[in-house]
Amino acid sequence: DAGITQSPRYKITETGRQVTLMCHQTWSHSYMFWYRQDLGHGLRLIYYSAAADITDKGEVPDGYVVSRSKTENFPLTLESATRSQTSVYFCASSGWTSSDTQYFGPGTRLTVL
Amino acid sequence: QKEVEQDPGPLSVPEGAIVSLNCTYSNSAFQYFMWYRQYSRKGPELLMYTYSSGNKEDGRFTAQVDKSSKYISLFIRDSQPSDSATYLCAMSAKGKLIFGQGTELSVKP
Numbered sequence: 001d002a003g004i005t006q007s008p009r010y011k012i013t014e015t016g017r018q019v020t021l022m023c024h025q026t027w028s029h030s031y032m033f034w035y036r037q038d039l040g041h042g043l044r045l046i047y048y049s050a051a052a053d054i055t056d057k058g059e060v061p062d063g064y065v066v067s068r069s070k071t072e073n074f075p076l077t078l079e080s081a082t083r084s085q086t087s088v089y090f091c092a093s094s095g096w097t098s099s100d101t102q103y104f105g106p107g108t109r110l111t112v113l
Numbered sequence: 114q115k116e117v118e119q120d121p122g123p124l125s126v127p128e129g130a131i132v133s134l135n136c137t138y139s140n141s142a143f144q145y146f147m148w149y150r151q152y153s154r155k156g157p158e159l160l161m162y163t164y165s166s167g168n169k170e171d172g173r174f175t176a177q178v179d180k181s182s183k184y185i186s187l188f189i190r191d192s193q194p195s196d197s198a199t200y201l202c203a204m205s206a207k208g209k210l211i212f213g214q215g216t217e218l219s220v221k222p
Contacts, residue, residue, distance in 0.1 A: 042214040090156055104156035
């Protein structure tokens with residue numbers, strides 16, 4: 001089905017482990033985004049990408065790494081997970097400009113023990 | 114001070130009520146204004162999208178933007194239990210969306 005998907009939907013890991021969250025979109029959208037959502041903070045931008053091989057930091061990038069070798073995929077890696085990274089992570093994509101409507105995936109609920 | 118301020122609620126209303134949700138902002142460069150609806154354990158979905166000042170209506174929903182006051186609103190008429198969700202305002206400038214905290218709305222039958 002067309003759309004934007006995220007995997008896994010739920011993940012429990014331990015402090016210090018590396019974790020990769022996957023995001024895939026079928027619209028060939030140029031822009032892709034990673035957000036985290038926490039109580040009291042709303043949605044905060046972690047990283048975004050304007051096209052394959054072009055990425056940039058958002059509001060809260062520390063502790064995260066992204067890559068975008070293909071237009072349709074935008075994985076987010078936590079190199080050494082910390083408890084403060086326990087959150088719900090949303091991937092989003094938008095069309096030709098970053099001001100276009102963003103379409104969100106269903107989210108990944110990550111717990112770091 | 115946050116760039117976008119939104120009362121987190123929660124807001125509880127009876128079915129059929131008119132609901133008013135609001136956000137204020139400080140960055141005069143914002144040009145695109147959006148409202149997203151997020152059901153529990155789901156991703157946000159776009160509800161309304163406006164450019165610059167003015168009103169936009171879509172069924173029971175009306176979005177208002179007042180750039181002179183740096184204030185946006187979402188009105189829901191004849192609210193339904195299915196409208197129970199978190200509503201997030203979002204604003205765009207220089208390519209990034211800035212979200213409000215979201216207002217949790219509950220419409221009681």
